[in-house]
Amino acid sequence: MGTNDAPPESPAGHGTSADGPGQATPPRARRGRLTVYLGAAPGVGKTYAMLDEAERRRARGTDVVVGLVETHQRAATAAKVGSLEVVPRCEVAYRGATLTEMDIAAVLARAPQVALVDELAHTNAPGSRHAKRWQDVHDLLDAGVDVITTVNVQHLASLVDDVEAITGVRQQETVPDQVVRDADQIQLVDLSPQQLRRRLAHGNVYRPEQIDASLRSYFREGNLTALRELALLWLADRVDDALTRYRSDHAITGAWPTRERVVVAVTGGPEGETLLRRGARIAQRAAGSQLLAVYVLPTDGLPSATPAAVARQREIAESLDGTFHTVVGEDVATAVAEFARAVNATMIVVGVSRHSRWRQAFLGSTSAEIARLSDGIDVHLVDHETAGAGRRSRSWSTLSPARRALGWAGSLAAPCALTALLVAVDRAPQDLSSPLMFFLALVVGVAIVGGLWPALAASVISFACLNWFFTEPTGRFTVARPSELLALGVFVVVAVAVASVVDVAARRTVEAYRARAEASTLAALSRSVLSGDDTAQAIVERLAESFGLDAVLLEVRAGEQRDWETVAAAHRTPAAAATARPGDETLISVDDRHRLILRGRALPASDRWAVEAFGAQAGIVLEHRRLREAAAQADTLEQAEATRTALLAAVSHDLRTPLASIRAAVDGLTAPEVTLDAQDTEALQRTIAESTRRLERLIDNLLDLSRLQTGAVRPILRDASLEEVVPLAVEPWLASVVLDVPEDLPLVHTDPGLLERVVANLVSNAVRHAPGRPRVLLAATAGHDDVELRIVDTGPGVPDERKPTMFAPFQRLGDTTGDGLGLGLAVADGLARAVGATVAAQDTPGGGLTMVVTMPRASTANAEPSGARS
Template structure:
């Protein structure tokens, strides 16, 4: 059975019209005779979306129970049994309710595709795993429902449903996206113009990358090597010389003449990473490229031209900018320059040769370094060279037999041994020394063409030659190995230094990961973060990635370098040596630090934004309270006067209404006063004077402030109640607020109860509603049920006042009864709770 085709409508934010467009496509397919069903569509109360679904066959949803509540999900079995040609499935990244066959809706879609059913679905860009952290930094909202990028990449068709931010906000204001109670919050938070613009750009760039991936995949599948000029890409080759800045500026001018052109800079280092180029010069050129809007790349290769052309073909480059050769005429005669060889191998890629000051200047004379490292390949190359060089030398010395003696022949052979030692080290040098001694014995000592030796001095000369060759070979090989190690260490230090410098410059993680990938010549690399809450199977998120098809799980990588328990660097490519893996681990640690710094900066920015919002809200509330205080007092006074005028009127209902209105206005005025006090307290505008305070006096003042209702409160106080360390005015204000709150929630026949006791040097004052607990079951249920009373303005004011006086306020609920415990430091620790009833 052929696999079904997947079509995704991608959006940058909710409300752009993805579901509507999906349903419109379903209607179009149905009108053309296709068998289309609605597997799952969520219209979110939007009438145009619901209207577009009219006429389409809809598969009934499956009802699931979870934690005492009922939920509906797509009935996968019913859709499979119906077996339509096309299924419309909304919200691809949705997490199914526990109890469904699959944890994720995209897994349901995979089963539909495997059954040969075409699926049309929707997806928001913020649900892609690789973009989750980026979207969280922009919007401040963490997306719990994510989709592996690979699922979206496998889609046969992805279409962007796009709306400008202004149009989307207008739709929000008109109520086309969210209900009225959510509009204001959405416009001031998630749906800000900056957020929507950033999300839109992310969606466009992600989709452009997918189009580029599709183009590269098509070219690879059809064996197309010739670049297609779908977009002008200018590549400037940097040799590490001083002419690089001239080349970069020239390439930037070429790029600026064609809108949409991409500028790339490439520096090629040897395969083993050993280079003599000045890192300061390269760093300066990297900064210049990035300031001109380009990207800097680094790759490794044994031959500069081959590496340059391979990179150009892989990146679909259309033009290459090179500097004129700095080699002299003699060097050019011996070997063609980089420019000439690039032109011959570039094919349809245009090559620009740019002149500069250093062109045709004095050629830099460098001492040749025949060895850049040691290893099996170098050893075999040295052995092959010895096998070819020694017979040639023997033929040459045989021709010069009449002009050279044995000592001269051995010196020439010794020179060959030294060359072999420089290339391959000790073992090839020993082989060359023994072979040279045997050739000298066979061809140049009497009797000739025999290994026998007649003269003792010749025996001595051969023995000394072998010993000297062995010693020289050992010294040369050791020196080459030490040189390799030293240059290797320098190269590693430069790589780590470049990474640290890029981190300090504030480059994002993606650029840092790309730099590591290029330094090690890897095909793909990812920085993965594990969700610590995911269980039992670990769940990994792609924090940053580079290369083609980067690994999304640690087990998908060829090389893994853990940073900590929840962060790891996973790479795919050719195997790395032990030394390379050690350096990669250091780079991974640097990435971990950069990731941590970025997260801290994000939290700091969010905290600053929240603090600014809190200050703005506090100032607005304070201004509103001041504006409302006078009108409320005027309204209350007017109601009092009107009540007195109506005191003798025969309309008790009207009097009751006036009393209720006066109580409501008084309550509103009290709320404004509380709001003003809270704002002043948070702003530090309260003058705090802590001293020993007589709690009996403060309680009496609080009861007087409560008016007639305060005299009905029941007090349980010990006979010897120590003073508390508090501000008398603030403590009176807190107890008055607690008493007023308790009176409002207590029935008339059961007044609130105030209890005081001393424990561990602190005085505890409990304020309880006058409501009895009706059974343990009710009490336990109520204590578990969330309520909003503890967060009321009066209790919040009391809590803030208590904390300002180094005290605490805790609230508890037992059944219908509510109590608040105010704890303050005592001036005389000790004492016991004895009670006396005062009414």
């Protein structure tokens, strides 16, 4: 079984491309043709079939070479290579081993007409030209070389999860489906499960020691049957693509019933669920059938379906393993029929019309029109509860009550007034045309004001007035001359037609105004969301304002068994909130988790869908907010987890080192069998003191980092002098630093204790990275709004590419002494930010690193305390 763009030339069970005998080498300007032998399972013989095809092509004079063939030590496959020219493989060294791959450069240099490339999904060894073998195949095709290749169905990317569910084995090597779908020819190589198991048992697939395990695991009969069905279904989709392309290229519009495709026409009405479930039952009768639901805009004269109703039917269709499609068409029946022909459907499921029998008798029905236009596609007509029930309109006119009242008054009074005027001017006119025109204008005016029904009444009264007062013989409802009778008849027809057109125009105008208002309202809502005003509270407030509601409540629940909770409420007036009663509420369900409660005027049905759109937007806002919060929590947890991981990795060594030094020194001092002189005792005591200071510094940094990450640092800001901060900070390193802090420096607004920790960490870092060099310089200068403290060292410095990450935790920046966890700069930066200062890194002229601490001056800073320090 296969899909072929060219007629097959081989015996049954194989497919070939259209290479003729003695065919000349194709020009390299064209792209090569790709032929894929698709195996339903390992061992079905796809490589053997590929080699068989190569022999036939070579016999016809085609230049064929073997780019790569995997025989898997199968004697029959190795013998099948026979005298075919084989391009030597290239060797790739990887982790001390030598691997062989297809030499794509050699194949391209050889430039054959056809190249055989086995195992399309194979992953090449690192260092190869491409990561995947199918990418090598693309290079050959681009060079104009025809390629014959093989792949198993379990290696198709879209089927990996399905194959794992069937076999319990996750395929690591995959090929994108589109690579195989784009092939010019796909040939399925298949064996029945029983035949394949026999081949396996006879040793034709795997080595003898692997046979029993394979038969009991991957090659179980059920597994092979399921894999075979997967291959057939996947290939059927490819056949559908080829068939669709063929029908399009040859302008074939009629249906070709290759497999069951059931199209269900839905309107968003209550009958939709019945139609979808009936269509699903029909589609389930044959394996491989498809269910397609189609919704046409606009509808066939019925009220437009609400977005919630359409969304509900979409969910039903998808839950029934179908697809939902929305098409636009002026005529519903034509749109449905054209869609069914386009998808090559075999059946259309449509419901009995909801229109009344009178309307169907005069205007027909959509279902009957679909049957007429189906053109060979079966039409299944489904009865339902709302069939023939007609449609109820909330009002027989879209005009306001005042205009309708004025129209009825005009329909009664205006003809009488016009008659009196015409009689007073000329009681016996010689020509009836003038009165007819006046009365026609009157009917049009009444139609403009009051709509269709007042205009019809005006036309009847006008006809009576014309007949009684202006048609011979007057004073009776009789007509002497046939021409006048015809004129009266034409008057009534024209009056009714004009009144109908005017009424429809008035309705469309009102609908257009309403649609524009709704679109404007939704556009304003969208702008508010895009501008960041995306709170649920803002949405319900806009909803109450736009529709003139007394109160709007948005409620959510975590599950079907949970209680509803109000998350946003809007009241136009405080009195509305105080006087609202549950009985005055209108409930609109947005989805399973969200609903709106409206209090105030009753909304017309035409406004409900806009309210539902508002509610849906509010639900989306809440969901986005929840996802943002979850993402923020996940980021926090991820950062905390990364910190913990790095901390554990660092602490395991760096905290143990000073503890080991202390333990060794204490053991030396307390060992009874060891006699120490004063110099050795002093050295051990000095070791204990240094290790203890180092340990204290590490623990302090860890505690400070923990406090910074949990937000527990609350500085007490006040005006302070650097003279009370810097000397205390550098005391442990006085021998290694030079201070240049003028006495007349202005005060800074900071937390002295925390600033001291900042300076101490920076000085410690500078001293540690510049041992044996000139002493570290601390120089302070005053600016207009700030004071800068520069810690200058002449050490190795920090490369520019490392500066963006140097303030992150656990960055040692080349320090291999093991003295510290790489937290000093991170703690210094965090504490500096907490007290309103900044820390920046600059290069020292001549080499080294300069850390610049910028602090706000007391005169320009906000001296109000920010809290109690912890």
